[in-house]
Amino acid sequence: MKIKKAIIAAAGFGTRFLPATKVTPKETLPILNVPIIQHLVEELVDSGIKEIIIVTKPNDKAFKNYFSRDKKLEKYLKDTGKEDLAEKIKDISKMAKIRFVPQGKDLPYGNGTPILAAKKYIKEGDNFAYMFGDDMTLADVPVTRQLMDVFEKENPKAVLAVQEVELKEVSRYGVVSYKTDGKNKYEINGIIEKPSIEAAPSRMAQFGRFVLSYDVMVEAEKRKIGKGNELWLTDMLDSLVRRGEKVIAQPIDGEWLTTGDPLRYIQTTLKFAMKRPDIKDDLLKFIKEEII
Secondary structure: OOOOEEEEEOOOOOOOOOHHHHOOOHHHOEEOOEEHHHHHHHHHHHOOOOEEEEEEOOOOOHHHHHHOOOHHHHHHHHHOOOHHHHHHHHHHOOOOEEEEEEOOOOOOOOOOHHHHHOHHHOOOOOOEEEEEOOEEEEOOOOHHHHHHHHHHHHOOOEEEEEEEOOHHHHHHOEEEEEOOOOOOOOEEEEEEEOOOOOOOOOOEEEEEEEEEOHHHHHHHHOOOOOHHHOOOHHHHHHHHHHOOOOEEEEEOOOEEEEOOOHHHHHHHHHHHHOOOOOOHHHHHHHHHHHHO
16 A cells, blocks of 8 residues: 655656757746756655656756756866755755656657556556646645645545636546545546546646656556547546546545646746845845836
8 A cells, every 4th residue: 555656747847838848848947046847746755755757858967867866067076165055955866766758659648658658667556646747836744745645645546636727727627526425535437538527527726746656557458549649648547537546536634736838937936035034124125126
């Protein structure tokens, strides 16, 4: 039942809004002074995950370079009196056991595909965490840890994080329908990918935090293509539900933030900045004097 591994999907979310991301993955963009990918890894490490598989685009070395130790840079920083910064950079390479897996061009596009790409490192019987590379969270207890606790207590086939969204936003996400007679009040009887407002069963939208059983890997291997000719994790989870398996859509204690377009990227950066006591007051002053 213990979850020791995690997959981060960083292969298909990097080219949506900045031309530079055609050559530089968006997950390397910073939220304040830390790249998005490091925030994700830190959440997993803080949740107790020991092994992380980052699924990348083919021939993409940016993530591997970032998490590899750079002794020359460390020496330069030490020689120039920046010992603290040298130690911080050294610590990045020791955060966890991180593997890098290119997503093969033979695989279908979709947010379920990185699971398939990481199959080599997920053994039969393994349970694992899964993250989308462009979703961030702010929470006192890491969101992945919250889901792991539910998974270990309830023994479902999957736990997905959900948050209520405005009705006009439901068509952007996978939206869940809850059972009325489930033993767990958050057990679902279905999930629909990007429904219309009229077809949405609720306003509870899934986002990029999951804890999954090996059964989801089995579903991924079937490669059933769905809406938009993509391989959707939503369809895999819905298939399990249709077979009578327990899937839980857990509201989180915290806040989900996304970086999938310029506005939301800026909003997420500001949210994180407001959690920094060393810059919060000056930032508020700047906004009031220069922006409003």
